[in-house]
Every structure is written in structure tokens, then in C-alpha cells.
Amino acid sequence: MSKGKEKEQVLVRYGIAKREREQFLANMISPDGKPEALDGIVVLDASYANFSGIIVASLFAEFGAEVIKIEPPEGDPSRKITPYGVNVNGVGIPFLAEARNKRYLTLDIRTEDGRRDFGKLAAKADALIETFPAGQMDSWGIGYRQLSQTNPGLIYIAITPYGQYTDRAKEFRNLPDSDITSQAASGVAANIGDPDTSPEPYSWPLKAGAWLGWYISGLEAALGGAIALMYKGATGEGQMIDVASADAYASLVGYPVIIGYSWEKARPRIGRHDFTLYPYGFWKSKDGIVAIAAPRDHDFRALLKILKLWKIEDDWRFTFDRIPDILEQIEELYGLIEAATVKYTSDELIKMSLEYSLKAARSKWRGGGVPIIMKVQKPSDAMKNPHWNIRKAFQEFDDKTLGKFTIPANFVKMSDSPPRVKWISCDIGKDNDYIRKKYLAD
Amino acid sequence: MKDYFSFTKELFDPSKTKEKPEVFKGIRVLDFSHVIFGPIAARLLAQYGAEVIKIELPFYGDLWRFGVYWGKFWKHSSVCFHFVQYNKHFLSVDLRSPKGKELIYKLAENADVVVENFAAGTAEAWGVGYSQLSKINPKIIYLSCATYGQYGPLRFFPGWDLLAQAASGAISLTGYPGTDKYYKLPDYIGDYLPGNVGALSLVMALYHRRKTGKGQYIDLAQSEALMRILPNFTYFSITNEELERVGNTDPTMAPSGIFKSHDGNFVALAAATEEQFKALSSAMGRKELAAKYKDGFERLKPENAKELYKIAQEWVSQKDSAEIVNLAKEHGFPVAEVMDDFQIANDEWRRERGSVVVFNDDMYREFVLPGPSAMLSKTPGRTKWLSRPLGYHNRYVLKRLFGLSEEEIKKLEKERVIGYWDDRPGIKPPVYYDMEKDPVFNYQGDGESKAHE
Numbered sequence: 001m002s003k004g005k006e007k008e009q010v011l012v013r014y015g016i017a018k019r020e021r022e023q024f025l026a027n028m029i030s031p032d033g034k035p036e037a038l039d040g041i042v043v044l045d046a047s048y049a050n051f052s053g054i055i056v057a058s059l060f061a062e063f064g065a066e067v068i069k070i071e072p073p074e075g076d077p078s079r080k081i082t083p084y085g086v087n088v089n090g091v092g093i094p095f096l097a098e099a100r101n102k103r104y105l106t107l108d109i110r111t112e113d114g115r116r117d118f119g120k121l122a123a124k125a126d127a128l129i130e131t132f133p134a135g136q137m138d139s140w141g142i143g144y145r146q147l148s149q150t151n152p153g154l155i156y157i158a159i160t161p162y163g164q165y166t167d168r169a170k171e172f173r174n175l176p177d178s179d180i181t182s183q184a185a186s187g188v189a190a191n192i193g194d195p196d197t198s199p200e201p202y203s204w205p206l207k208a209g210a211w212l213g214w215y216i217s218g219l220e221a222a223l224g225g226a227i228a229l230m231y232k233g234a235t236g237e238g239q240m241i242d243v244a245s246a247d248a249y250a251s252l253v254g255y256p257v258i259i260g261y262s263w264e265k266a267r268p269r270i271g272r273h274d275f276t277l278y279p280y281g282f283w284k285s286k287d288g289i290v291a292i293a294a295p296r297d298h299d300f301r302a303l304l305k306i307l308k309l310w311k312i313e314d315d316w317r318f319t320f321d322r323i324p325d326i327l328e329q330i331e332e333l334y335g336l337i338e339a340a341t342v343k344y345t346s347d348e349l350i351k352m353s354l355e356y357s358l359k360a361a362r363s364k365w366r367g368g369g370v371p372i373i374m375k376v377q378k379p380s381d382a383m384k385n386p387h388w389n390i391r392k393a394f395q396e397f398d399d400k401t402l403g404k405f406t407i408p409a410n411f412v413k414m415s416d417s418p419p420r421v422k423w424i425s426c427d428i429g430k431d432n433d434y435i436r437k438k439y440l441a442d
Numbered sequence: 443m444k445d446y447f448s449f450t451k452e453l454f455d456p457s458k459t460k461e462k463p464e465v466f467k468g469i470r471v472l473d474f475s476h477v478i479f480g481p482i483a484a485r486l487l488a489q490y491g492a493e494v495i496k497i498e499l500p501f502y503g504d505l506w507r508f509g510v511y512w513g514k515f516w517k518h519s520s521v522c523f524h525f526v527q528y529n530k531h532f533l534s535v536d537l538r539s540p541k542g543k544e545l546i547y548k549l550a551e552n553a554d555v556v557v558e559n560f561a562a563g564t565a566e567a568w569g570v571g572y573s574q575l576s577k578i579n580p581k582i583i584y585l586s587c588a589t590y591g592q593y594g595p596l597r598f599f600p601g602w603d604l605l606a607q608a609a610s611g612a613i614s615l616t617g618y619p620g621t622d623k624y625y626k627l628p629d630y631i632g633d634y635l636p637g638n639v640g641a642l643s644l645v646m647a648l649y650h651r652r653k654t655g656k657g658q659y660i661d662l663a664q665s666e667a668l669m670r671i672l673p674n675f676t677y678f679s680i681t682n683e684e685l686e687r688v689g690n691t692d693p694t695m696a697p698s699g700i701f702k703s704h705d706g707n708f709v710a711l712a713a714a715t716e717e718q719f720k721a722l723s724s725a726m727g728r729k730e731l732a733a734k735y736k737d738g739f740e741r742l743k744p745e746n747a748k749e750l751y752k753i754a755q756e757w758v759s760q761k762d763s764a765e766i767v768n769l770a771k772e773h774g775f776p777v778a779e780v781m782d783d784f785q786i787a788n789d790e791w792r793r794e795r796g797s798v799v800v801f802n803d804d805m806y807r808e809f810v811l812p813g814p815s816a817m818l819s820k821t822p823g824r825t826k827w828l829s830r831p832l833g834y835h836n837r838y839v840l841k842r843l844f845g846l847s848e849e850e851i852k853k854l855e856k857e858r859v860i861g862y863w864d865d866r867p868g869i870k871p872p873v874y875y876d877m878e879k880d881p882v883f884n885y886q887g888d889g890e891s892k893a894h895e
Contacts, residue, residue: 021566021573025593025661037650049715063646077715077738083677083685083693085742092739094694097676135446145449161778163817165450168791174774176718180692180700181778184710189700190782191628192616202618205700205708205780207690208627209615215671216815219638224816226645227490231465231821233652239820240453246778247797250786251815252638253629254525255511257798260787261810262516267783272625275511276522280604282613282624289624291608293601296505325512357600370600376624379611379674380684382665387596393666394675406679411670412643413591416658417650419643 028413029392031420036064041229042439043067043127045102046109046118049077050131050177051211052159052245054098055218056225057129061101062409062419065126068435070118072108075428088402091426094211097407100421103431115142117440122147124439126232127155127225133173134164144240154238155228157221161185163244177245182213185246187256193269195327203269216248273330278322279303282376283334283341290346292337294371302360302369306352307340346375397424453819456796464491465821469648471555472546473497473530474537474570476504478603478633479664480559480587481526483640487555488529489814489823495549495839496530497537500861503832507868517806517872519829525811527829533840534833534861541859543569548844550575550582555644559587562597572659581657583647585640591663601664603632610668618689636667696747697722697754700780707763708780711754711770716741721773726757796822803828805875832869833862834883841887848887 043065047053054069054076061067069076082092091099107121108114119142122128128147130137137143137158144156161177163169183189189205196203224241232238250256259267267275274280277295284290294303297319304310316322316333324330341349353373360368377385383394383406395409402424409421469492473484481496481504488494498504504527510520536542550556556575558565565571565586572584586592589601590609599605607613607626616625626632640662647658669675674685685693692698696719698712713719716738723732731753735741741750758766763779770777781789787810792798796813803809806828814823840846840860854860863869877883 021563021571022593024573024659028659028661029593035650035654037646049717059642077717080716080738080742081694081714082739082742083673084744084747085739086677086681087739088680092694093677093680094673097673134450138446138449143446144453145443145446161776162791163795165447165454166791166794168794169450170447172771175771176714176774176776178692178695178698178712178714178776180695180698180712181710181776184700184708184780185778187781187783187786188628189708189710189780192625194623201690202623204690204702206616206625207692207700207710209617209687210612210627210671211673212627212631212671216635219635219642220815223486223638223642223645224814224818226642226649227465227821228818230645230649230652231463233649234465237820239818240450241819242450242454242817243815244795244797247792247795247812247815249631250792251797251812253631253634254812255522255629256781256783256786257810257812258521258525258787259511260783260785262521263511263514263783265784267511272623274604274626276509277602280602281626282608284622291604291613293604295602320513323513354599372600372602372605374599374601374605374608376608376613377611378614378684379669379672380678382609382611382669383675383678385596385609387590387594388666388669390594391591391663391666393663393669396679404679405676407676408666408669408672411666412639413593413661413663414643414647414658415660416654416656417646419646 028415031410031418035417037417038063038065041065041127042125043129044070044121044125045129046070047129047131047159050159051078051081051094051098051179051214052177052217052221053129053131054078054095055215056157056221057102058098058100059218059222060127060225062421066103067101068103068105068121070105070107070109071428072110073106091402096402096405096424096426099424099426101423102425103435104425104427104429105432105435106429109140109142115140118142119147121439122154123151125151125154126229127157129157131159131177134158134160134169135173148238152238153232153236155225155232155241156238157225157241157243159217159221159243159245161244161246164242179211179213180207182217182245182248183207186213186249188212188249191267191269194271195269213245213248216252217243217245220248220252270324270327273324275324278324278330279337283338285341285344285346285349287345289376290341290349291374291376292371294369296369298369299371302356303371306356306371307337309336309340312336349373350375395421399424402426454817459822459824463821466490466492469493469555470553471495471557472549472553474556474558474565475587476559477506477509478526478630479637480557480640482634482637483585483587483644484557485526485528485530486638486641487644490821494530495533496527497546498532498534498832500534500536500833500858501864503534503863503869515867518867518870519806519872520868523868524809524828529826530829531835531839532830532833533835536859536861537568537570539859541854541857546570547578550578553579553582554648556582556584557587561600562588562592576657581651581655583644583651583657583660585644585660585662587636587640587662587664589664591666592661603630606632606636606664606668610665610672611674612668612672615674615687617687619687632664632668635671636662636664639667691751693747694742696741697750699751699754701755701758703758703763703766704760705762709758709763709766710778710780711758711766712776714776718775722775725769725773725775726753728753799825801825805830806872831863831871833860836860837885838882841885
């Protein structure tokens with residue numbers, strides 16, 4: 001699409017050109033030179049063999065906190081949690097991708113000396129992250145109970161599978177955390193997979209291909225930590241934050257709980273279909289796969305029009321015809337749509353839907369519907385999309401020891417205090433001198 | 443010293459939540475957003491005490507009021523909508539009308555946060571964008587949520603969670619290798635997770651404003667928030683290979699998988715570290731494995747991971763799930779049974795913890811919903827009321843904030859500037875509920891109402 005034409009579409013759709021706004025938005029894409037929200041905040045990351053802790057630390061570091069990763073001399077075992085063992089100089093890919101703006105201190109808190117220094121650091125810290133068995137830090141004399149005596153402003157974040165209180169937490173305290181077990185316990189796996197009429201193992205609960213357990217636990221702990229920082233800003237008081245990874249997914253999306261309660265049974269697995277919206281999924285095109293969302297009545301009709309399927313409109317006209325509660329029925333509709341989508345390439349389908357949406361928006365009667373079609377992309381395709389390049393969604397590094405690599409960064413654009421990645425570093429004990437001088441000299 | 447678990451039990455006691463302070467008390471949020479992505483960001487602030495005023499079109503309302511699973515409404519409402527919208531004030535104003543806009547501008551004068559998730563540029567075109575509202579109130583923090591963000595060639599593409607999953611690559615990661623079947627991440631995680639990122643950026647902006655007094659504009663693209671959680675890009679940039687789908691195993695841990703136990707339950711099991719692998723090996727009575735695979739990277743190589751997967755699968759298939767859980771507790775390796783919706787909703791442990799809450803609502807009575815994801819000992823999140831019919835808080839908001847009289851409100855109703863539900867489920871009250879007697883809906887303007895405290 002040429003630039004002139006694109007501008008014209010903007011004019012058509014919104015009536016007015018917003019040059020000023022475009023300029024403002026273009027300027028805010030880059031975080032360079034802007035202040036940092038958490039400038040001056042000190043965070044200790046004592047997480048061990050647990051990526052959710054590492055993720056909390058990363059998020060704080062991206063918003064500007066001084067994050068000190070505390071590891072035993074042999075390093076955090078998280079360094080070795082990596083797909084197929086692929087690593088760069090002994091550092092796994094996920095660890096590398098999360099090694100954002102961090103300082104590294106070797107400190108063995110299993111020893112008494114280590115714990116003494118740890119206590120001194122915690123006295124000067126604003127927040128602390130740990131993932132040891134519930135009560136372990138407390139028994140070492142460096143738990144929330146003890147540290148909050150010397151530093152009442154400390155925000156103490158603990159992440160474990162079953163939390164810090166209740167009998168279950170006590171009983172399961174020595175059970176380590178992992179992403180796959182968090183997915184299983186919090187309702188992800190039970191809701192992905194094919195119907196029970198399918199052959200095994202396709203009918204089994206299926207793990208999501210992304211680290212949903214660990215990333216959700218990490219994100220929620222960071223959100224809790226940020227809320228606690230607001231409270232600390234107002235009152236000077238810290239507090240303890242407890243995240244249970246067995247809750248992660250169910251608490252975030254709510255569905256397992258609210259449907260388990262109101263329907264009084266568990267949802268069956270329904271494969272590629274959605275249980276609320278239809279059509280809402282992916283279909284084959286001539287040259288790949290496209291995702292199609294056209295769930296509202298007028299969206300659905302628009303989809304039928306552009307796919308030249310209007311002749312079936314009468315059979316499927318009501319939302320109730322398309323509720324995917326009868327799988328055979330929805331498979332039939334799926335097949336009818338696929339028979340049409342395979343006639344076009346993905347790009348043709350996208351173009352057809354866009355042209356239709358623009359026409360509908362231009363018409364006086366705006367009920368024309370917006371059938372949305374998008375190519376299903378692999379991560380490597382997404383990396384090549386110029387849109388993300390313009391938005392600086394990926395950041396490339398060329399490091400002396402770590403070589404060339406790319407990470408997803410700048411995940412939210414903020415006009416005044418955006419998050420950013422200033423450096424990536426992974427060496428164990430790299431900042432020992434700096435930290436000892438700055439925080440442990442006395 | 444007291445036992446640790448007695449100490450924490452007291453520290454986090456869910457029955458004390460009501461007595462504890464709310465962080466965002468006094469923070470006012472204007473919520474123009476709809477469906478999930480924007481609303482969940484505003485709701486997270488409401489969960490911690492913010493006064494969120496949700497603005498909906500009269501007689502239409504939020505699309506997600508009709509977002510029900512398999513067409514099932516609950517007491518003429520959507521449970522999915524309740525979860526995304528609790529603790530909010532439901533104001534139904536037609537912001538296309540000049541009078542409606544005037545009301546919105548008046549609200550913006552004293553608002554701290556604005557959230558919207560229309561297609562990029564729409565809020566500006568309607569006169570409620572950042573450029574307009576920041577002129578009325580320069581300290582405002584304004585969050586715009588869109589699938590592709592506010593800037594860039596794709597910005598006018600509309601989207602849903604599904605499209606963000608497709609554009610970010612997240613959709614292509616789940617499923618079995620060598621098949622042409624993909625599975626999207628379930629339950630609109632492409633809305634919920636980015637929405638939580640939105641809440642995080644709002645809290646960071648509020649924190650920044652505390653220090654500097656400055657408001658700001660936030661451009662959140664849900665695809666970018668999803669990309670942030672994928673190590674696949676970094677993997678590709680280093681190996682020049684795509685991380686392919688792996689079915690029910692995690693290629694970063696060996697062994698790992700979801701297996702079927704002898705008694706027919708599904709059990710997730712993993713060994714993420716050398717220590718955990720040692721523990722698992724000894725639980726399986728296969729200590730020689732720990733000796734064979736001392737190095738973690740070596741253990742993860744595809745041929746070794748495959749061998750260990752088979753061993754673990756075989757072992758789990760010979761044991762009952764309870765036995766495996768006990769061995770995991772004793773030896774220390776990650777194990778969890780696969781929990782379905784019903785089990786999660788009825789789990790004793792979660793109810794005791796407060797991560798599943800039995801809530802008694804004035805209008806909808808008993809409802810069970812998730813508690814906060816993170817438990818905060820001093821300022822816990824909480825549910826105060828569920829979602830309400832369209833326009834339920836019209837009087838409450840307009841009388842309390844602007845001191846409008848009953849006559850003025852009646853006039854606005856007549857002019858269709860403000861409005862209410864019609865007879866469709868999703869936007870109307872439950873049949874058994876008598877609206878005439880509702881003190882909030884019929885708010886008299888007698889100072890501070892107790893109904894919402």
C-alpha cells in the first residue's frame with residue numbers, strides 16, 4: 001500500500017487528518033532520554049531455579065529499578081533451563097532474554113556469612129524477590145518476619161506453587177515450581193486439546209506452547225509489587241506479597257472458576273473451536289493459515305459476503321446457530337468456510353476483508369460488519385514484519401561474549417516514563433565490586 | 443518464635459481483608475473500554491480501591507455483556523462479564539451527543555486515569571482522545587489499548603485476542619509436532635495478559651506522577667505484550683531455527699510432560715534442574731540416570747530428552763497419581779495433577795487461601811469467582827460488588843459528583859443523553875430483583891451513600 005493511499009484511508013475513516021497526533025506518537029516510540037518510573041528503587045532478586053522470580057525482576061529493571069541478582073558461586077540453576085540445552089557460553093536462551101538491566105552479585109545465602117551480607121543488603125532494599133520453599137528464608141533468619149524488623153519499608157515478594165499460608169502450603173512446601181506443573185494446576189492444560197472422541201493423545205489435556213505459568217506468576221507478582229510500591233510511597237510501609245503459581249492462570253482469566261461454579265461442571269476440550277465466539281479460529285488458505293474473527297452477526301454476514309458464501313446465510317443466520325455447543329454442527333460450518341478460504345491466498349483474504357471493512361465504515365449505515373482476517377505467523381515471520389520494526393518491538397544486541405541476538409523489548413510505549421532495556425549481561429558475579437562498594441562498605 | 447505458618451496465616455487472613463486499607467482510594471478512572479483487554483486493566487485498579495466509572499452507550503452497552511459460554515446466561519447476566527467488570531460504576535452516557543460529551547469532559551476534570559480500547563484513532567475522532575482530555579486535565583494518565591498499537595502501518599487493523607495471537611506468533615506454538623493442527627491459547631489470554639500489562643503500566647505511571655506530578659500517554663499493543671513472553675525470537679536469532687511445537691512436553695526441562703497415571707489421571711511432571719532430576723531419579727529408583735546425566739545441557743539434548751520422556755511416561759503409567767504426588771513431596775521434584783474447571787472452582791485449598799472466593803452480592807447473591815492473583819498482606823485486592831445492569835449507577839454518579847437534581851436527570855433521560863437497559867439478557871437486571879427498592883439505582887443524593895462502602 002502506497003503512503004498516499006494509506007493517508008487517504010485515514011481521512012476517509014476518521015474524517016480528519018491527525019498530523020499532530022501522528023507526530024506525537026512517532027516521538028513516543030523511542031524510550032531514549034526519558035525519565036524512569038522506578039529510578040532509585042533497589043530490588044534484590046534471590047529467586048532460585050524459578051523463572052517467575054526472574055521475570056518480576058526483569059519487569060522492575062525495565063521500569064528503571066536497580067535490580068541485583070543474587071546467586072551462589074555456581075550460578076542460579078535457571079541459567080540452564082533452556083530449549084534443547086541450547087546455550088551461549090553456558091547461558092540458556094530464556095535466561096539471556098530476561099537478563100535485562102541487571103546487576104549480578106555472588107552471595108551464598110546457604111552460608112552464615114552470605115546471610116549476614118544479605119541482611120545488610122535487604123536493610124537498604126525497597127523490594128526483595130524469593131522463590132525458596134515457604135518458610136525456608138524464615139528459618140535462615142532472613143524471612144519477611146525478620147527483615148521487616150530492620151526495614152519496615154521492605155516489599156517482600158515470595159513465589160511458590162502453593163503459597164505461604166494454609167495447610168496445603170505447609171504440606172507441599174518442598175515441592176519445587178515449574179511452568180508445566182503451574183499450567184496443569186491452574187487450568188491451562190485442561191482447556192486445550194481435542195474432544196474426547198478423538199484418538200489419544202490428542203484428546204488429552206495439552207500444555208500451552210508458551211510459558212504461561214511462569215510468565216503469569218511473574219507478571220502478577222510484579223503488578224502486586226508495583227501496587228505495594230504505591231502504598232509505600234504514601235505511607236513508607238512495606239508488606240509481604242504471596243503468589244501461588246498453582247493459581248496463576250485461573251486467577252488471571254477467571255474462566256475455570258466462574259464456569260466451574262456456574263455450570264457446575266468442567267468444560268470439555270473442543271479442539272480448534274472457541275466456546276463463546278464463532279467464527280473465531282483459523283482456517284487454511286491457498287498458501288498457509290489465516291486467523292478469522294467474525295463473531296458478531298453483522299461480522300459473520302460480511303464474512304459470508306466476501307467469501308461468496310451468501311447462499312448459506314439462511315441456515316446460519318442466528319447467533320444461536322453458531323454457538324459451538326453442538327460440535328458436529330460447528331464442524332460443518334467450519335468445513336463450509338474452509339472450502340471457501342482455500343481458494344484464496346492469505347494476502348488475498350486479508351485484502352478482501354480490509355476492503356470490505358473500509359467500505360462498511362464509509363457507508364452511512366455502519367452495520368456493515370468487520371470480518372477480521374490475519375495471517376497466522378510464526379515468531380520468525382513476526383520478526384520480519386515492518387510494523388514491529390517501526391515500533392521498535394525488537395531490540396538487537398551484538399555483545400563481545402554473547403554474540404548477536406534479538407529480544408522482544410519496549411512492550412509498552414509511554415510518553416513520559418517508558419520501560420526500556422539498557423543492557424543485557426549474564427556473567428556470574430559481574431558486579432560484585434560495584435555492589436559491595438555501594439551497599440556493603442559499612 | 444511462632445511457627446512460620448501460624449505467622450503467615452495471621453498475616454494474610456482473608457477474613458480480615460475488609461478491614462485493611464485500599465491503595466487506590468481516591469483515584470478516579472474513566473473507563474471507555476469494552477470486551478476484555480481494556481476493561482481488565484481498569485478492573486485491576488478497581489480491585490485495589492480505585493473508583494472506576496465505566497461508560498457505555500445507552501441501550502447497547504458493552505458487547506461482552508453478551509459474551510457467554512455456549513449461550514448460557516446466568517441470572518440474565520454473563521459470568522464472564524462479572525469477572526471483568528466487578529467493583530465498577532456503570533454510567534450509560536451517549537458520548538456522541540453534545541450534552542453527553544459535556545458530561546464526559548466534566549468527569550475528566552477530576553479523573554486520574556482514562557482507559558480506552560477502540561480502534562486506533564477512534565477516541566480522538568470522538569473528541570475523547572488524549573489530545574483533547576489532556577487539555578482539560580494535564581495530569582491525566584491515558585491508556586490506549588489496541589491490537590497493533592496506535593502507531594505503525596497496521597494501526598487501523600481491528601483485532602481480537604485471536605488476531606494478537608496470530609500476529610505475535612503465539613498461536614503457532616501449541617500442538618503436536620508434524621501435524622497441521624494448531625490450538626490457540628485458551629480463554630482470551632491474548633486479552634487478559636496484555637490487559638494486566640496495561641494495569642502494570644498504569645501503576646507505574648501513577649507512581650511516576652506521585653514523584654513528578656506529570657501525567658502521560660500510554661500506547662499498549664496487545665501483540666507486543668504477548669511477544670514479551672516468548673523466548674522464541676531470541677532462540678531464532680541465535681540458532682536461525684524455529685522452536686517447533688512439542689506437544690505435551692517442555693523442551694527446557696527433561697524429563698517433562700503431562701502423563702496418564704495408572705488410575706487414569708493426568709499428571710504433569712518435570713525436572714527443571716540437576717537437583718530436581720536427582721530427586722526424580724531416586725524416586726523412580728533409577729539413581730544411575732542421575733549419574734549418567736550430570737550436566738543439565740546434556741540432559742536436554744533432543745535424543746536424551748526423548749529417552750527420559752519415555753522413562754517418565756512409563757513410570758507414571760505404573761503408579762497412581764496420589765502416589766506420585768507423595769513421592770514428589772518427599773523427594774522434591776515438580777508434580778501437579780491436571781485440574782479442570784470444576785475441581786478448581788471447588789478446591790478447598792483455594793477457598794481457604796482466598797484465591798477462589800465465595801462472594802455474596804446484593805443483586806446477584808452467591809457467586810464464586812477468583813480472588814487476587816497476588817496476595818498483598820497489608821493492602822489486599824477485593825471484590826465489593828459484581829457488574830450491574832446498564833446505566834445502574836447513572837443517578838449515583840451524576841448526583842454525587844455533579845450534584846445534578848432529579849429534574850435535570852429526568853431531562854437527560856428524555857433527551858436520550860443517558861439511558862438504561864432494554865429487555866435483553868446481559869444488560870437487564872435479574873427477574874427476581876426489585877429495582878424500585880434499590881438504594882443505589884434510585885440514589886437520592888443524601889451525601890455519602892452507604893450502599894457502596
